[in-house]
Amino acid sequence: MKTKKYNVIDQETGRLDPTIYCDPDIYKEEMEKVFGRAWLLIGHDSLIPKPGDFFHTYMGEQPVILSRDKTGQVNAMLNICRHRGARVVRTDDGNCKSFVCPYHAWTYGLDGKLEWVPGEEELYDGTIDRAQLGLKRARVATYAGLIFATWDQQAPSLEEYLGDARWYLDLEFNRSAQGTKAFGPHKWVIPINWKTAVDNCSDWYHVPYSHASAANALTRIMGAPRMTSDVLWKKKGRAAFVNGHQVAFFRLPEDSFDGNPYGVDSTAENHREAIERLGELRGDGLMLGTHSLFPNTVLGFRIVIPRGPNETEFWHFSMTNAADTPDKQRAVALEHAAQNGAGGHFESDDIDNWSQVSSSGKYAGAREIGQYVNMGIGNTHTDDVFPGQISDRFVTEQNHRFFYNRWEEFMNADSWDDIPLDPMKATFEGTASMDG
Amino acid sequence: MTVTTKSALSGLFDETLWSTINSFYIAEAWLLDDRKLREWLDLFTEEMVYYMPRRRNVNRKELDREIPARGTDLPYFEDSRKLMEVRIQRLESGTAWAEEPPSRTRHLVGNLLIESVEDDGTVRAKTAFICHRSHGETATALYSGYRQDVLHPVDGSWKISDRTVVLDANVILDKNLAIFF
Ligand code: FES
Ligand SMILES: [Fe+2]
Numbered sequence: 001m002k003t004k005k006y007n008v009i010d011q012e013t014g015r016l017d018p019t020i021y022c023d024p025d026i027y028k029e030e031m032e033k034v035f036g037r038a039w040l041l042i043g044h045d046s047l048i049p050k051p052g053d054f055f056h057t058y059m060g061e062q063p064v065i066l067s068r069d070k071t072g073q074v075n076a077m078l079n080i081c082r083h084r085g086a087r088v089v090r091t092d093d094g095n096c097k098s099f100v101c102p103y104h105a106w107t108y109g110l111d112g113k114l115e116w117v118p119g120e121e122e123l124y125d126g127t128i129d130r131a132q133l134g135l136k137r138a139r140v141a142t143y144a145g146l147i148f149a150t151w152d153q154q155a156p157s158l159e160e161y162l163g164d165a166r167w168y169l170d171l172e173f174n175r176s177a178q179g180t181k182a183f184g185p186h187k188w189v190i191p192i193n194w195k196t197a198v199d200n201c202s203d204w205y206h207v208p209y210s211h212a213s214a215a216n217a218l219t220r221i222m223g224a225p226r227m228t229s230d231v232l233w234k235k236k237g238r239a240a241f242v243n244g245h246q247v248a249f250f251r252l253p254e255d256s257f258d259g260n261p262y263g264v265d266s267t268a269e270n271h272r273e274a275i276e277r278l279g280e281l282r283g284d285g286l287m288l289g290t291h292s293l294f295p296n297t298v299l300g301f302r303i304v305i306p307r308g309p310n311e312t313e314f315w316h317f318s319m320t321n322a323a324d325t326p327d328k329q330r331a332v333a334l335e336h337a338a339q340n341g342a343g344g345h346f347e348s349d350d351i352d353n354w355s356q357v358s359s360s361g362k363y364a365g366a367r368e369i370g371q372y373v374n375m376g377i378g379n380t381h382t383d384d385v386f387p388g389q390i391s392d393r394f395v396t397e398q399n400h401r402f403f404y405n406r407w408e409e410f411m412n413a414d415s416w417d418d419i420p421l422d423p424m425k426a427t428f429e430g431t432a433s434m435d436g
Numbered sequence: 437m438t439v440t441t442k443s444a445l446s447g448l449f450d451e452t453l454w455s456t457i458n459s460f461y462i463a464e465a466w467l468l469d470d471r472k473l474r475e476w477l478d479l480f481t482e483e484m485v486y487y488m489p490r491r492r493n494v495n496r497k498e499l500d501r502e503i504p505a506r507g508t509d510l511p512y513f514e515d516s517r518k519l520m521e522v523r524i525q526r527l528e529s530g531t532a533w534a535e536e537p538p539s540r541t542r543h544l545v546g547n548l549l550i551e552s553v554e555d556d557g558t559v560r561a562k563t564a565f566i567c568h569r570s571h572g573e574t575a576t577a578l579y580s581g582y583r584q585d586v587l588h589p590v591d592g593s594w595k596i597s598d599r600t601v602v603l604d605a606n607v608i609l610d611k612n613l614a615i616f617f
Contacts, residue, residue, distance in 0.1 A: 184510035
């Protein structure tokens with residue numbers, strides 16, 4: 001058996017090596033082996049609804065143009081001009097007929113094909129092979145309006161990559177034929193390693209203490225449900241793990257946090273539609289809680305964009321049900337803005353914690369003592385009803401152990417051939433599908 | 437005083453009003469920097485809105501899209517009085533870790549432009565600001581932007597019913613927006 005280059009998490013004890021948060025060489029390797037291979041969430045259909053629409057996004061550190069061409073097809077292209085490497089698109093979004101590079105005006109179609117080079121005859125003597133000089137394209141696929149892309153031609157399909165995690169993601173993203181609508185994003189730069197933000201978003205352990213001030217003020221002034229440890233530890237939620245993705249889910253109505261009779265649906269009609277699409281159990285009996293998709297998506301949805309070993313740009317979108325009225329959508333978006341995002345009551349309190357966890361790996365003493373993500377070891381099993389590996393608590397550090405195990409699998413692999421995928425077992429009732 | 441503002445040219449400039457509002461803003465900035473947040477919140481009406489939109493990078497010809505219209509987007513803040521009370525009560529708890537220990541802030545507010553004065557005394561005013569934030573041991577952030585306020589004369593002072601804070605930044609180069617502007 002080949003020895004593993006990276007062995008950063010001890011699955012038996014939960015000991016984690018914090019060097020992975022700081023080391024510049026590890027970071028460089030992550031950019032290739034994780035961000036160069038994985039399916040990455042890069043946007044949402046509702047950000048580019050019309051032909052000619054584009055949205056500027058990132059795959060790992062790399063700038064990417066997400067566009068919808070005249071045929072309605074969605075494209076993801078590296079935003080680096082094939083001539084000298086200038087950024088072709090410099091705005092956050094817009095609508096255009098073609099992309100003209102501001103440096104020497106090489107001009108690309110909405111699908112990245114090189115359409116025009118100034119002086120092609122006079123200056124280049126007709127030697128330009130335009131067919132070879134389009135913008136570098138990524139593979140693109142969509143699930144329920146969420147747009148993903150990968151640089152790796154060998155990567156499995158998005159369907160296999162998400163696998164049975166979709167069974168749970170449907171609870172939020174596949175409830176209505178009209179799908180979801182994205183608002184935002186907030187964009188801000190935080191001094192952390194990207195992995196900390198992802199593992200934290202599946203960490204319910206910190207919620208009652210880190211966020212006590214926000215939860216208490218919201219309970220007192222707005223009448224929001226209480227979020228004490230007493231309440232959270234007693235909730236019967238569970239967590240499921242598939243391919244390094246994590247989802248927490250709750251039974252309705254008893255484990256609902258908001259007392260909404262329809263769970264996440266705002267009207268009886270929306271609720272009926274969700275049951276038709278997803279079946280009784282998923283449409284009526286379950287609610288999705290926190291969820292993260294390997295490597296850098298924290299759904300709600302939010303994208304964690306690496307900018308260096310200890311720098312990360314965080315993008316926070318609000319997702320709303322497109323079947324809701326504009327007023328309802330707006331109210332949901334504003335609630336999301338007040339709670340999470342750069343100015344959110346909850347989110348603001350996370351960042352210093354994440355930053356200190358990330359930078360601890362700089363210190364010899366911290367590397368010697370390691371970090372411990374050992375909560376709930378041995379409590380994971382398979383289940384007849386729920387696909388994936390299940391833990392009977394949603395407050396668990398199993399998510400951390402699965403995430404770092406998946407990270408090791410990517411970092412130790414020479415290609416996708418060495419990266420295992422969980423078999424797909426879920427029965428998708430109703431009409432939930434990859435084209436949601 | 438030489439008067440060259442647009443408001444002055446259109447006849448709106450009233451030196452006494454300008455001075456009164458200017459000193460109101462100076463006092464307001466001191467309340468923020470002295471961390472007297474309750475007294476600061478008392479400068480707002482009950483129906484207040486504290487609003488901070490995003491700021492997009494768009495081409496010059498599309499500058500009307502740079503600041504998304506209110507009600508169409510995901511702003512950083514669109515807070516009612518109640519939500520402002522949540523924020524302040526949170527900070528007072530001593531466990532709002534984003535501001536524990538609290539930031540040292542310095543707000544410089546200037547370039548006061550009185551945009552309009554209505555018959556009932558309602559004033560629309562625009563100011564530019566620079567705010568420096570120092571947090572913990574070494575974290576610093578520098579914000580610049582402008583504010584647009586709707587002010588009402590109340591009991592010899594002013595109350596703000598609507599504040600729009602527009603930052604100049606596209607991506608915010610700070611770990612959170614746990615301070616006020
Ligand atoms: S770098 Fe783009 S045209 Fe020269
Ligand atoms: Fe948190």
